[in-house]
Structures are given as C-alpha cells and as structure tokens.
Amino acid sequence: MTISTFIYYFIAYILPSSVLLSMSFVVIFRNPKRTEHQLAFIIINLYAIIFLGEFTRHALPTADSPYIHEYVIKICGLFIVMFSFHFFAKVAKMEDIMSKWLYPWVFYLPLPFVVYNILTVNPSLLIENYVRQGPWVYGVLDPTYYVTVLASCIISLPSYFMLKNGIKRVHSKQDIRLLKFLSWVVLGSIGVILVLGLPDYRGILPPYPYLYIGVLFAVLITYSMLKYNFLSDENDQYATLFNLNSSATLIFNDMWKLEKANQAAFLHFPDNTKEFFALFHASINDEQLVNIKNQLEQGKSVHSIVYHMKTDNLSTYFKLDGKRFIKNRSISYYLICRDVTEKQLADDRLKYLAYHDTLTGVANRASFVQLSEKYIVDNPTHIAYFGLLDLDHFKEINDIHGHIIGDEVLIHTAKIVRELVAESGHVGRLGGDEFVFAVSDNKRFTNALQLMDSVHHAFRNQPFIFRDVFIEVKLSIGCSEYPLEGTTYDELYTLADQRMYLEKRTRKEHVE
Incomplete structure (x- = not known):
C-alpha cells in the first residue's frame, strides 16, 4: 500500500x-x-x-x-x-x-x-x-x-x-x-x-x-x-434547574449533612437564618423537623409545610417541599425552602384581626361567642361563670379627657379583666365600653357573687393613671352560672345583661 x-x-x-x-x-x-x-x-x-x-x-x-x-x-x-x-x-x-x-x-x-x-x-x-x-x-x-x-x-x-x-x-x-x-x-x-x-x-x-x-x-x-x-444530560438539566431556582434549594446526604445549596439559599436568607441549614444534621428535639425527616426517610414527599424557626434575634417562617431520591445507590434528600415570613406574618395579622379586638387585644364578639359555645359543648357539666361588665360614665371620660385617654381606659380595663381570668377562661369586648368574660376556675371563685366582688376589688386596687391623669374606673357587672342558670350562650348572656343593668340602676339610685 x-x-x-x-x-x-x-x-x-x-x-x-x-x-x-x-x-x-x-x-x-x-x-x-x-x-x-x-x-x-x-x-x-x-x-x-x-x-x-x-x-x-x-x-x-x-x-x-x-x-x-x-x-x-x-x-x-x-x-x-x-x-x-x-x-x-x-x-x-x-x-x-x-x-x-x-x-x-x-x-x-x-x-x-x-x-x-x-x-x-x-x-x-x-x-x-x-x-x-x-x-x-x-x-x-x-x-x-x-x-x-x-x-x-x-x-x-x-x-x-x-x-x-x-x-x-x-x-x-x-x-x-x-x-x-x-x-x-x-x-x-x-x-x-x-x-x-x-x-x-x-x-x-x-x-x-x-x-x-x-x-x-x-x-x-x-x-x-x-x-x-x-438527548440532554439529566445531570446538566438538573444542575441548571438547581442553580436557576429562585427558592433556596438544599441537598442533604443520608446522614442529613448539607451537601449542596444553590445561590438563592445564601442570597435570600439573612445570615442568622443559615442556622436552619444545620438543623437537619443536628440532634434536635424539634418535633416538627423530626417528623419532616421521618417522612422523607420513609420515601414520602413533603409539600408546603410551614416551619417556624426562632433564633435569639429573629423569627423566621419557611415553607418546605422535599423529596427523597436515589442516585447511584446513594440516598439524598432534596429540600426547597421558601422564606415566607412576610406572608406568614401578614396572614397571622389578618387571622388575629378576624378574632381579636384591635384596640384591646381581647377576643371580639364573634370570637368570644365561638369560644363560649365550644366550652359549652366540651364541658356539659363543669361549672363556669359568665360575666358582663360596662364602664360607668365612660362618655364623660371621653368628653372631659378626650378619646385618646378613653382608649387607654379601655385598654386598662381589658388588662385587669384578662389578668383576673388568667388561663381559666377568656375575655372579649362586645363594643364600646362593654366587656364580657367567662371563668371556669371553681377553686378561686365558688359563686358568681364572689367573682363580681373580685372584679370590683381588682379595679379599686388598680386605678387608671396615664400622663398624670388619674381616673377611678367604676363599672357595673352582671354574672350568670353555667349550667345551673343557662345551657346556651344566649341564655347566659341575657341573664348576665339583666343583672348588670340591675346593678347599674341600683348604684345610680343609691347615688341619687
């Protein structure tokens, strides 16, 4: 050749x-x-x-x-x-x-x-x-x-x-x-x-x-x-999606040690929330995270789980989606984390406003009724006291001192009643200067009269003082006893309302 x-x-x-x-x-x-x-x-x-x-x-x-x-x-x-x-x-x-x-x-x-x-x-x-x-x-x-x-x-x-x-x-x-x-x-x-x-x-x-x-x-x-x-390489496609994902994307190995995090994980999160990346690897007692890990280890996916992480200086909410995958016989866990703190706080605020009085922070009318009716259903025989109170001469306080002082008086009133009720009941504001409360602590209060005396005593011992303004807050109270005097919210409210106005009228006649 x-x-x-x-x-x-x-x-x-x-x-x-x-x-x-x-x-x-x-x-x-x-x-x-x-x-x-x-x-x-x-x-x-x-x-x-x-x-x-x-x-x-x-x-x-x-x-x-x-x-x-x-x-x-x-x-x-x-x-x-x-x-x-x-x-x-x-x-x-x-x-x-x-x-x-x-x-x-x-x-x-x-x-x-x-x-x-x-x-x-x-x-x-x-x-x-x-x-x-x-x-x-x-x-x-x-x-x-x-x-x-x-x-x-x-x-x-x-x-x-x-x-x-x-x-x-x-x-x-x-x-x-x-x-x-x-x-x-x-x-x-x-x-x-x-x-x-x-x-x-x-x-x-x-x-x-x-x-x-x-x-x-x-x-x-x-x-x-x-x-x-x-015929593209799945690894190339995966890497592209991983890096382009605008959400924080994390990959943990089978020992829950972070192997890889995309750029968004470090751009979106403040420095102190990066502690979150190490939580899965640490031996922690966080029940929610333990449940998430268990689900993933069992091969189950997790979808849109909101996790609340608290650090010394920050409270952060993450929405988590995760899945286990096996590649080359090696188990890894793929986790997408979105910082939803702003949205969660906004949702929490809306939820709070739906159930609370915006001025005093106690339950609003609808929320109080719901809580009371739930208590009645859950406790058909347990004694509880239902109270209604109304501030005396509140209009004069507004006229003389102004509405700012009037609002502070309402906040002061809610604070005293809430402290008195503590964990044994709930407090609500029906509107204006009218408050309502329910107490199930039979050890402190053996009857409705004792409860009413305790409320009056609490207000006498805690006069309202604000910017050198001193006001002795006086109020009228009416109480009813569950289930002796009523087994529905309307029955208990009606009786307490009658007794409150009876006390108000009696005090007025006594003054005259």
Whole structure:
C-alpha cells in the first residue's frame, strides 16, 4: 500500500469512523441510562464499524472483499435498520400506543434473517463481483444492488410516519420542533441514499458512497441534541434547574449533612437564618423537623409545610417541599425552602384581626361567642361563670379627657379583666365600653357573687393613671352560672345583661 493510497483510505474511512466514534461517545455520555442515548450510540458505532470494515476490505486482497462485505458490512446494515426503527419509535413515543407485546420486539423481527444469512451465505461465490479500480475495490452494480438501495429507502419510510404520528401526540413546542426536524432528517437521508446510491460513481467516489449517510446521521443527531436539548444530560438539566431556582434549594446526604445549596439559599436568607441549614444534621428535639425527616426517610414527599424557626434575634417562617431520591445507590434528600415570613406574618395579622379586638387585644364578639359555645359543648357539666361588665360614665371620660385617654381606659380595663381570668377562661369586648368574660376556675371563685366582688376589688386596687391623669374606673357587672342558670350562650348572656343593668340602676339610685 502506497502512502497516497493510505491517505485516500484515511480520508475516506479512518477519518469518518473516528468522527463517528467520537460523536457516539458525546451522545452516550450525555445520559447513558436513557434508551434513546443507548440506541443512538449503537447506531453510530455500527456505521463506524462499517467504515472500518471498508478500510479493511480495501487494505486486504480483493478476494477477501465478499467475506468482509457479507459478514461485517451487510450485517451491520441490517442491525442499523432494526435499531433505527427502535430509536425513532422511542423518540416518537410509540410505546404509549403500542402493545407491550409488540414494543420494542417488533423492530427486531429481521434478526432471524440475519442469523440465516450468516449461516447460508457463501462469499467465495461472490469474488468475481468485486473489481479493483485504482485504490478502490468496487462491487458490481447488478439488479440485486439496486433492489437493496431502493429497499433501504422504502424501509426508512415507516420511521418518517412514526415521527409524523408522534407530532400529533406530543404537547411541548420543543418536542414538536424536534420531531419535525427528525422527520426531515429521515426524508433527507432517503434523498441522499438515492442520489449517492443509484448513479454509477465508479472512478469518481469511493465504493458505496451512500454509506456516508452514517456521518450525516451522527452530525444531525448531535446538532439536534444541542439545538433542541435533545438527548440532554439529566445531570446538566438538573444542575441548571438547581442553580436557576429562585427558592433556596438544599441537598442533604443520608446522614442529613448539607451537601449542596444553590445561590438563592445564601442570597435570600439573612445570615442568622443559615442556622436552619444545620438543623437537619443536628440532634434536635424539634418535633416538627423530626417528623419532616421521618417522612422523607420513609420515601414520602413533603409539600408546603410551614416551619417556624426562632433564633435569639429573629423569627423566621419557611415553607418546605422535599423529596427523597436515589442516585447511584446513594440516598439524598432534596429540600426547597421558601422564606415566607412576610406572608406568614401578614396572614397571622389578618387571622388575629378576624378574632381579636384591635384596640384591646381581647377576643371580639364573634370570637368570644365561638369560644363560649365550644366550652359549652366540651364541658356539659363543669361549672363556669359568665360575666358582663360596662364602664360607668365612660362618655364623660371621653368628653372631659378626650378619646385618646378613653382608649387607654379601655385598654386598662381589658388588662385587669384578662389578668383576673388568667388561663381559666377568656375575655372579649362586645363594643364600646362593654366587656364580657367567662371563668371556669371553681377553686378561686365558688359563686358568681364572689367573682363580681373580685372584679370590683381588682379595679379599686388598680386605678387608671396615664400622663398624670388619674381616673377611678367604676363599672357595673352582671354574672350568670353555667349550667345551673343557662345551657346556651344566649341564655347566659341575657341573664348576665339583666343583672348588670340591675346593678347599674341600683348604684345610680343609691347615688341619687
């Protein structure tokens, strides 16, 4: 073999096979676990083997050409057809509509014919069909050759129709563009086969020039991979999503040690809330976090769980979503944390306003009624006292001292009653200067009269003093006893209201 002949062979066969091999590894390394990657890798390598076979066929004596052609090139070609069908069917998502008994086995039905060809062919009878012309060894262009070329074009048409059918069933614009592109690749390949396979290029081009469709296939697959993110590496996609996520995204190992955090985790959170990242790894007694960890360790996902973290200087709310995943037999925990402190505080404020009096902080009318009715349902026999109080001459306080002082008097009143009731009941403001309370402490208060005396005593001992203004707050009280004097809120309220106005009228008559 002369140097010039070797250069011909290098350019025609070694170089294309090298390109094909390198492209096949680009494809498989993108994601070796996906079927599409594996099939494309196999197809491209089969084309590379064909080119290496052609190089070997030309390097050896002409008498060896039929053996290499029959046992290497033709068999690789048949395998390319089978794997190509499977590849395009997979890309077109044909498994969604094909029976599991057909997919993907139907694409490998020609396999027995491959075996039959290996066992029955006699290459020695085909030696006369090969002629060396210059550096090239050409095969005879007989009817069998042309039938083979046309058959390869016809066999490619089902791949085109599978891709067109897939366009109707996918929903992503990206997938639609990809399938359209690949369908044009199939049609273009058929055109290239016809242009390079039917005319006689002996003396002009290397033998079987239509084989260069393999290089075109590899180039277009690589192009589609880059343009449409087709056959993309899941790790690359994951890393992109991980880094672009505007929420703090954390990955813990199976020992709950933080392995990775995206940039948002450090941009969104104040420095002292970064302590949160270490909480999962620490041995803590936080019941909520322990429950979250247990759920994830059991393989259950967590969704939109609000976790309240308190530090020395800050109270922070996180909304957590998490999932366990296994990669390379290693367990990791993926956690997305959103700082929802502002929203949570706003929600808490709205909830507070819905149930509390904005001025005094005690329960509003609706909330007090709800609490009282719940107590009645939960405690059908336990004694409790229901009290109603009204400030005497409150209008005069507003008229003389102004509404600011009047508001402070109401706050002072709520504070005294709340301290008296403590944990044994609840206090509410019905409106204006009218307050209501319920007490279930039978050890401190043995009857309603004792409770009323205690309230009056508390106000006498805690006069109102604000900005050098001294006011002796006087009030009228009425109490009723549950369940002796009433078993519903309305009954208890009505009786307490009557007794309160009786006390107010009695005191007024006494003054007069």
